Amino acid sequence: MKVLQLCHKAPFPASDGGTKAMQAIAQGLIDNGCKVDVLSIATHKHPHPEPGSSKLAEKTNAQFIEVDTKVKWMGALKGLFQKDSYHTSRFVDEKFDSVLTETLQKKSYDVVIFESLFTAPYLATVRAHSKAKCVYREHNIESQLWEARSQGENALNKKVLQNFNNKLKRFEFSIVNNFDAIACISERDLNILKENGLEVPADVIPYGISMIAEPTKQSNKKRIGFLGSLDWEPNVEGLNWFIEKVWDKVHESHPSWSFHIGGRNASERFKESLPPTITFEGEINDADGFIESSNIVIVPLFTGSGIRIKLIEAVSKGIPVVTTTTGARGLPGDYQNAVLIADNKTEFFQALSTLCSNSKKREEIGQNGFQYCREHFEMKQVAKSFISFVNGMKVESE
Numbered sequence: 001m002k003v004l005q006l007c008h009k010a011p012f013p014a015s016d017g018g019t020k021a022m023q024a025i026a027q028g029l030i031d032n033g034c035k036v037d038v039l040s041i042a043t044h045k046h047p048h049p050e051p052g053s054s055k056l057a058e059k060t061n062a063q064f065i066e067v068d069t070k071v072k073w074m075g076a077l078k079g080l081f082q083k084d085s086y087h088t089s090r091f092v093d094e095k096f097d098s099v100l101t102e103t104l105q106k107k108s109y110d111v112v113i114f115e116s117l118f119t120a121p122y123l124a125t126v127r128a129h130s131k132a133k134c135v136y137r138e139h140n141i142e143s144q145l146w147e148a149r150s151q152g153e154n155a156l157n158k159k160v161l162q163n164f165n166n167k168l169k170r171f172e173f174s175i176v177n178n179f180d181a182i183a184c185i186s187e188r189d190l191n192i193l194k195e196n197g198l199e200v201p202a203d204v205i206p207y208g209i210s211m212i213a214e215p216t217k218q219s220n221k222k223r224i225g226f227l228g229s230l231d232w233e234p235n236v237e238g239l240n241w242f243i244e245k246v247w248d249k250v251h252e253s254h255p256s257w258s259f260h261i262g263g264r265n266a267s268e269r270f271k272e273s274l275p276p277t278i279t280f281e282g283e284i285n286d287a288d289g290f291i292e293s294s295n296i297v298i299v300p301l302f303t304g305s306g307i308r309i310k311l312i313e314a315v316s317k318g319i320p321v322v323t324t325t326t327g328a329r330g331l332p333g334d335y336q337n338a339v340l341i342a343d344n345k346t347e348f349f350q351a352l353s354t355l356c357s358n359s360k361k362r363e364e365i366g367q368n369g370f371q372y373c374r375e376h377f378e379m380k381q382v383a384k385s386f387i388s389f390v391n392g393m394k395v396e397s398e
Contacts, residue, residue: 001034004109008091008118009046010064012054016229017309018139022115024208026060028383038062039103041096043069067093085167091118097125104129111135111390117142120175133393136179141192143169148303149233173197181393186330203389207309208382215318215370216292222257225294227310231265238300245345251277254356262290291317296355299323312377315369320362322351338372
């Protein structure tokens with residue numbers, strides 16, 4: 001199978017959940033014998049990677065087109081009065097469209113994967129120059145994310161944000177039916193699309209991960225860890241809640257335990273607000289090392305859709321995780337024994353206190369999570385499910 005993967009941000013290096021998901025499906029497809037090419041937008045947050053910095057980029061003949069996706073006041077002002085979604089229009093670029101056209105004219109593909117809603121505007125170009133099956137790979141219900149971000153704003157800001165989000169929502173729930181099929185990251189997101197009029201074939205194809213042979217051996221450092229992008233509002237919101245409502249009591253009850261935060265693009269205000277009992281490590285170059293050095297990982301999320309890739313990475317290594325119901329949304333099957341769920345400050349403290357004081361409980365939850373991930377998220381098997389799904393599709397051109 002020959003696959004063209006369209007990415008809305010450079011997937012190399014894998015610096016956040018979205019880039020990890022894009023890399024994982026590309027590697028999984030290659031491991032299953034597929035030929036994969038990558039054509040990606042390069043943004044200011046996810047720029048063109050250094051030549052030779054990624055073997056996977058070389059394997060996939062990756063092309064990167066720089067596109068200025070920054071929010072601009074004038075563009076946003078115009079967006080208030082335009083029919084199209086300003087959120088997605090920021091990713092529309094003539095040069096990218098031209099390179100996409102040239103790529104499709106030079107080479108024939110069996111499948112084109114559209115990573116996230118922000119590549120969807122290029123569907124018409126692919127249809128005009130290729131007979132490939134067009135698959136939308138859903139990462140999040142984007143309109144829900146933006147709706148959550150508008151909460152708590154003053155009346156004027158909320159009205160403006162709702163204007164933008166209404167257009168995004170209309171685009172999101174209508175464009176999906178123009179694809180040949182939808183690959184959703186979670187069952188919950190698939191159900192939301194169905195509730196909003198999804199008619200084309202769809203299936204759940206979760207994030208895939210390369211599993212280690214056995215759970216990580218617990219270190220003696222007594223570390224609680226948080227790892228996530230600190231320019232993503234749901235992460236900042238949840239982390240601030242944990243620091244304000246939970247951490248002091250945990251530190252008071254278990255003073256030998258430390259709390260370490262890893263994440264890129266933290267604001268100066270956030271860094272300056274941290275108490276001296278918390279260690280801020282900034283951007284983490286070795287995410288695996290950070291997770292493996294933690295005895296417990298927390299994922300305190302209260303908004304968002306999709307699936308928490310940092311959570312899966314920790315659980316897949318046998319590290320016990322404490323998260324919220326929202327943080328666990330999107331996890332398939334029975335995950336109740338694989339992570340600890342805590343939705344308020346009392347529950348979160350109790351879950352952490354239990355793990356801090358009981359090494360056998362940490363080992364038990366870690367082992368349960370490891371087996372759970374092996375069953376649901378093994379990279380090659382996830383990619384194999386995607387291939388079976390695509391092969392079972394029928395399109396009008398056939």
